[in-house]
Amino acid sequence: MLENKGGFMQTFNLNQIKDNELLETFSSIVKNEREATALLILHLSEIDKRGLYAKEGFSSLFSYCVEKFRFSEEAAYRRIQAARLSRKFPEILGLLEEGKINLTTINLISPHLTVDNKDQLLKEIQLKSKRGVEKIIASHFPPSDHGKDMIRRLPQVTFASEGSLPDLKAAVSHMAPMPEGV
Numbered sequence: 313m314l315e316n317k318g319g320f321m322q323t324f325n326l327n328q329i330k331d332n333e334l335l336e337t338f339s340s341i342v343k344n345e346r347e348a349t350a351l352l353i354l355h356l357s358e359i360d361k362r363g364l365y366a367k368e369g370f371s372s373l374f375s376y377c378v379e380k381f382r383f384s385e386e387a388a389y390r391r392i393q394a395a396r397l398s399r400k401f402p403e404i405l406g407l408l409e410e411g412k413i414n415l416t417t418i419n420l421i422s423p424h425l426t427v428d429n430k431d432q433l434l435k436e437i438q439l440k441s442k443r444g445v446e447k448i449i450a451s452h453f454p455p456s457d458h459g460k461d462m463i464r465r466l467p468q469v470t471f472a473s474e475g476s477l478p479d480l481k482a483a484v485s486h487m488a489p490m491p492e493g494v
Contacts, residue, residue: 342411350409357395390415397422401430412438420445424453 326334356373359365365376377388394415398405407413417437425433433452437445 346409346411349415350405353391353394353398353408354405356391357399360392360395361399390419393422394418397425401425401434403430403434407434407438416442417445420449424449 329337356377359376360373365373368376368380370376370379373392374385374388377383377391378385383391394404394408397418404413404418408415408418413434417440420442421433421437429452433448436448440448
C-alpha cells in the first residue's frame with residue numbers, strides 16, 4: 313500500500329477500497345505493528361544487555377534510540393523501560409504482541425511489578441485503559457504520605473519603627489531549620 317519514492321511516503325487512494333477490505337487491511341496492519349513492537353522491544357533488550365549502543369559510539373541506550381533512530385524522547389523512554397522489564401518478565405512480550413497490554417501499561421506497572429505479584433497484576437491489567445490500570449495500581453499500592461507537602465508557619469518579624477528596613481540576619485536566625493529532604 314505504501315511506496316517510498318525519493319524519501320517521501322506516498323499512499324494509494326484509499327477511496328477506491330471497499331469498506332470491509334479497508335477494515336481487514338487495517339486490522340492486519342495493527343497486528344503487524346504489535347508484533348513489530350514486541351520484536352523491537354526484544355531486540356532493544358538484547359542491545360542493552362550487551363551494551364552494543366556503546367560500541368556504536370553512544371553514551372546510553374537512550375541517546376542511541378533518540379539520536380540514531382530519531383525516536384522521540386518519550387518513545388525511547390517507554391521502549392527502553394519495556395525492554396528492561398521484559399528481561400525480568402519475558403511474558404510481557406507475549407501480552408504486548410497480543411495487544412493485551414501496551415507500552416503505556418508497561419510503564420505504569422514497571423515500578424510495582426515483582427516476582428511475587430506478577431501473575432495477579434499482569435492478569436488484572438490486561439485489556440485495561442490507562443485510567444483502569446492507574447486504578448488497579450492505586451488499589452494495590454496506595455500512595456504513601458512520604459514526600460507530602462508540608463506547610464509551616466514562618467516567624468513574624470517586627471520592626472523597631474515604621475518605615476525601617478528589617479534586620480535580615482535577625483529574621484533568619486528566628487526561623488526554624490528546614491526538615492531533611494525538603
